[in-house]
Amino acid sequence: MFHPQTAFFLIGLLYIALPLTAWSILKRRHDGRSVALWCLGGGALGVGTTLIGLRDIAPNWLSFAVANLLIFGSYPLRALSLQRDLGMRERHELAWMAWGLPSGLYLILLATTTIDAPRVVLSAAGNALGAATLAWLSWRMFRLKGYRSAAMLSVAYALFAVSMVVRGVIFVINMQQMATFSPGWALTFAFVAAVVAALYGNLGYIGIALESAREVELARAMELSREQEKRKQIELHSSELSALLEERTQLLAHREEMLGVLAHEVRQPLNNASAALQSAAAVLTRVKDEQGALVRLQRANAVLMQVSASLDNALADAVLLDGPEPMDRQETDVDTLIELVLADISPQDRARVQVERSAAARTADVNPSLMRLALRNLIANALTYSPPQSRVTVHVRDMDSPLGLSIDICDQGPGFEPELVGKLFSRGKRGTRTSQPGGHGLGLHIVRRVMHMHGGTAQLAHNAPGEAVIMRVTLPQGGV
Template structure:
């Protein structure tokens, strides 16, 4: 080769090297620069005259030289060095670089080394973005319990994502054989799924299915599988898709179906109960008419007979009729209470309140008492209020029970007082029934208004419904009944009938 040809070759080689994006330089064993391409010079911002012959420590500076010193020694010892480094570029921005120190060995002696530095900032950014994307997908897959899979139909190689492995109770990274993957499918569904896979592979249409699976730990779970088929030259070459663990979803759906079924049964039972309640109400109406009417007729006949016997001066017979009439009245009161518990107070619907004249209510209740007892009843008005909101039929029943008790347990020569007042907080009509009887023992008070309770400790007849009915009537009115402690002997029962705003 002539000198001219050699010079031309050197020229073209230098031009070629200058256009290589990587930084190239040659350093002798004394660590002086003997060659540097254009990228190397630009990086350090030096002219060819400034960079040729410069010592490496001077070029890199003390900090960067110290960081690279171990690699420099390795290269001078004849060992290739490959490492990454973050260094400031010519614009001062930190950049990732991949450095390669290649020893120059002649006759077994290291003469120096070639430095190749390639900027990999974009590569690192791409890798970081890819890792972030993979981490995001993995986190999303964990949250949704969704994983990806694929099968190479030419080699039968199976690839599962880490989330699929977790779903199957396998370590992340595990890759089963195709036959092993099939074995995870519940035996009862295996043939059906194989037929579906074959059909989808033949038709090329995407499909999805819910499949029971037995995991590596023996758990029975349900997966929703999605599958698509890739074709090449008319042949199916790859299946790929996703699986989602829907075990909890199916469990909730089963619970929902069970709850809906239970709700339907309850609704049917409510309908049947309404029918039975209607029948019971009709029977109670019949009972009230068929039983109470003859008793009313009998009571009226006894009243007439008593008057006649009294006129004939047959006092002994008149007294016997009077006692029979009182027994009849007690029987009628017991029937009224029983029918009230069964027909009126078992209702769940709100009561119908109307503006009621208070004096009319009191007059009707007094008229319900035996004729010879009415003169013992006195009325005290402590308020000018004339009307109040209530269900009069229910309140009549409650007040009648309190008044009958008061008359029963007061001495025959003592008055029973109905006292009418009101209160502002809360807005209420107050009706007190005051007697002069023996009072209520302290051990009876906590249970006084319960079903079966009796007012006093004397032997009692009946089922103890009177005060229970009073309590239920007041509850339906949003009010209350209670004992009022007074210094005088006897018992005071108080009805507090709460009035709605505007009543």
């Protein structure tokens, strides 16, 4: 069996080796000041314990005074390290007091008495208080941060504190009979507890540092994740803003296009109407040619009606059909609606329109203004593209499958060009088989949009050269 001094020497070497190991592992993975304080404290304890083991070889001032001063100083250094890891303010004044008080008392006892027992009791008390402080700080770290390594460190130092209390009590009881290296179970218990504290204390601190580093990495990962999520939100918001800007740009372009349409559609017809009215006035002033004046007035009226129709289409396309409010519908008499549509057409063209009715339904649930505009566009289109004096037929009938109301507008025109048929209801598309000036191709485009808003359809039902051209709109039963 080892002599007690040999055991002290070996334990001292263990206390030196383990802090060096901790330093080599943690110097770049954990807070540098905290690691330095812990390793300095552990190294001081190791050197002091080693010097105690050399008591018969080294001089007394070295193996007694210096050894115990190093041991007393080891605990405040490690306590400062744990305080730093806990985020507490480092209490240097308390650390100096915790080292200075037992060190001064030990030097006084060393100078005034040759008995080992008082110094052993003081040393045991200092070790017990230091180890208990480390155990308490470690346990607090376990409760606050959940580090399992801190719990292991706390248990190791608590065990060592208990062994020192037991050793101190035994020396108090047997003050005169015992020396520093008196054999017995208390000394064995102290050696075992010292080995446990050396091993599990330093391993526990390494674990604390690694768990802290992992916590920092997790925090960084979470921060990075939050930054990435924030960046995604910013990109999404930017995309939404870009889409909104594009939508607003398209809307402004559309409104500018409508202003251009209004400028084109209104300026020249108004000039023509003004010229016709001036001509009629001049005729009435110079001669009594009432028939000539009537013809010119009718021409001016036709031009003004054309202007009114162009304005209605342009305003409907720019404002009414794009409005955010839901469409107003009301029960409307179908015959009255068609009469209002015919009243919008010039008298000389109105005579060419024939209405045929084979529908039992008398009313329809529609928006009268929009339906009036859509039907007027269809009839005006048929009158424009069919030969002069030819007949245009408006046929109103019931549908069985699906249940609803169908209105056909038939003319004797040449029909639409094959390449135009697929784009007939698109904005800006119009036929060329007419000698009359046309607008910007809004008429049929508005027809389809109006029928879609009513849940119905608009289509070219028949388009064969030399035969009747039929445009058909349908309203579902819910709107009849």
